[in-house]
Amino acid sequence: xxxxxxxxxxxxxxxxxxxxxxxxxxxxxxxxxxxxxxxxxxxxxxxxxxxxxxxxxxxxxxxxxxxxxxxxxxxxxxxxxxxxxxxxxxxxxxxxxxxxxxxxxxxxxxxxxxxxxxxxxxxxxxxxxxxxxxxxxxxxxxxxxxxxxxxxxxxxxxxxxxxxxxxxxxxxxxxx
Numbered sequence: 001x002x003x004x005x006x007x008x009x010x011x012x013x014x015x016x017x018x019x020x021x022x023x024x025x026x027x028x029x030x031x032x033x034x035x036x037x038x039x040x041x042x043x044x045x046x047x048x049x050x051x052x053x054x055x056x057x058x059x060x061x062x063x064x065x066x067x068x069x070x071x072x073x074x075x076x077x078x079x080x081x082x083x084x085x086x087x088x089x090x091x092x093x094x095x096x097x098x099x100x101x102x103x104x105x106x107x108x109x110x111x112x113x114x115x116x117x118x119x120x121x122x123x124x125x126x127x128x129x130x131x132x133x134x135x136x137x138x139x140x141x142x143x144x145x146x147x148x149x150x151x152x153x154x155x156x157x158x159x160x161x162x163x164x165x166x167x168x169x170x171x172x173x174x175x176x
Contacts, residue, residue, distance in 0.1 A: 001029040004071040007133070007141035008055040010047025011149040017041060018156040021051035022148025024141055025058065033058065036148040038156035048077035049115045051149060052084065052130065056122040073128055076135030076142055084130045088120050
């Protein structure tokens, strides 16, 4: 891991339910920064997107302090990677619709539109391409981002009212 490498992740259990996001920053293989947070209620996709958004905001805020390094942002969510690298450009051209103004698609509405717009704003000022990385494959940075996202989710659970926690535990105990 040379240069500036950032891993982001999100989690939600149950989905939808209590969610957490996290990201970790490495410079030449050494962890230099990490953050995590939570949202309740949320979904897995929203938490994955939030992890990427917060990482990109960190890059934008760090600005000149990271100069000389083109950062890499790695994410284990194909939804986020393809959405940021491919889909958002087309959606934006079509007025933030999936099929354009004359679309006959049943579902031309873009899920999580406000988050996609926020990601687009940051990616416009911080031109970076997200890279996909296989999740739960023992990759140090991805495992660390996953751990941070889980810490965020557990923080959300800790702030849940007891009756909501009981309902969550009941849901988790039901076999799939």
